[in-house]
Structures are given as structure tokens and as C-alpha cells.
């Protein structure tokens with residue numbers, strides 16, 4: 258699954274070296290970043306002109322906090338490839354004004370003429386980025402409260418559940434839907450039901466990923482367990 262997604266992503270960069278890549282965090286994309294680092298080291302893919310714009314970041318975490326998404330991206334991807342640090346973008350978890358930070362981030366996306374390829378994972382409750390169930394579709398970058406189920410799922414990365422931030426900056430559904438194409442990666446039996454709901458159920462804000470049914474160019478890369486209820 259990760260190799261497939263990595264191949265699509267590297268083909269994007271080979272065909273358009275200055276691609277704007279929408280990138281994601283979580284456990285699922287780790288393998289994607291490993292493959293890309295390997296191929297970059299071998300000289301098969303070159304990120305020197307590429308731009309990355311990440312989906313989301315926790316509010317209140319500093320870039321050097323190991324639980325921040327900036328740290329994750331530096332640690333798992335950016336420092337292993339030749340992307341220019343100034344071409345890597347995430348919301349600033351320590352920004353003083355939330356509305357200003359969201360506006361700044363949307364301006365970064367606009368200044369790069371939008372996202373060419375958006376890599377996405379899916380939360381157990383159907384969230385994409387940090388657009389939780391009930392999030393309205395017509396939203397750009399905003400500061401979102403996390404649901405109890407997301408706080409609990411993501412607490413595995415923190416020493417205590419009480420340390421998990423309660424808010425995050427996230428691209429909105431509208432921002433995500435403007436990407437030219439989307440690669441959704443999903444693994445494990447625990448995601449099978451939500452994946453089925455997202456792709457065969459009604460399009461509803463209660464299952465944020467269901468909006469992907471309305472996008473013209475979505476590639477779903479999943480492992481057998483995650484896809485088991487779809488086939």
C-alpha cells in the first residue's frame with residue numbers, strides 16, 4: 258500500500274519537479290516516506306524543486322516538540338530527502354492569533370496555486386486532516402476542536418491522554434477538495450467499516466471522508482484488511 262502511494266507521489270514529482278504536495282501525518286504514511294527517502298537517496302526522485310504543504314498541526318505544540326507534526330515531518334521525511342526547508346509548510350502551532358494563522362496558511366496555499374497531489378489518511382471516525390464528524394464541508398483552514406475519540410486514538414503518541422492538545426489547525430474540507438488529485442491510504446481491519454461507510458454510504462458531514470465521493474480524481478490505496486468490506 259505504501260509503496261503504491263510512494264510510486265504515485267514520486268511519479269508526480271518526476272513529471273512536475275515543482276509539484277505542490279499536500280502531505281499527511283499519522284502511522285499510515287510512515288512507509289510512504291520511507292520508500293521516498295530510499296528512492297531519493299538512490300537518485301531516482303528529486304525533491305529539490307518540490308513544495309510541501311501539510312494538512313494539519315496541533316495548537317500549542319512547538320516545532321521541536323516530538324509530538325508536533327512539524328517534528329514528525331522533519332524526522333520522518335524532510336531530513337531524509339533533498340526538499341528545501343523553506344519549501345516545507347505546516348501551520349504554526351505556536352501562532353499567537355488563530356484566525357491570522359489560518360488566513361496565513363490559506364494564503365500560502367493560494368500563493369502556490371493550490372495543491373497538485375494530496376496524500377490523506379482517515380481517522381477511525383472518518384475524519385480527514387482534523388475535520389471531525391459534523392465539520393461543515395465549506396471550510397478552508399481553521400482551528401478545530403478534537404473529538405474524544407480522536408484524542409483517545411492519538412494519545413498513543415503522548416505519555417498521557419491529558420497531554421493531547423484539544424485543538425488543531427487543519428485544512429478544511431474545501432481546501433482538501435480543491436487538490437487536483439487525492440491519494441487516500443488506509444490500513445488495518447480497524448478502518449474497514451469506516452472505509453466502507455465513506456465510499457458506499459451517504460455523503461454526509463457525519464463521515465467527513467465521504468465527501469471524497471464527490472471528487473473527480475481519488476486513488477484509494479489500502480491493504481487487504483482495510484479493503485475487506487469493500488470488495
Ligand code: GLP
Nearest residue numbers: 282283284285378379380386387
Ligand atoms: C490523525 C491525523 C490524520 C490522520 C489520522 C489517522 O488524527 N490528523 O491526518 O489521517 O489521524 O492516523 P493513523 O494513520 O495513525 O491511523
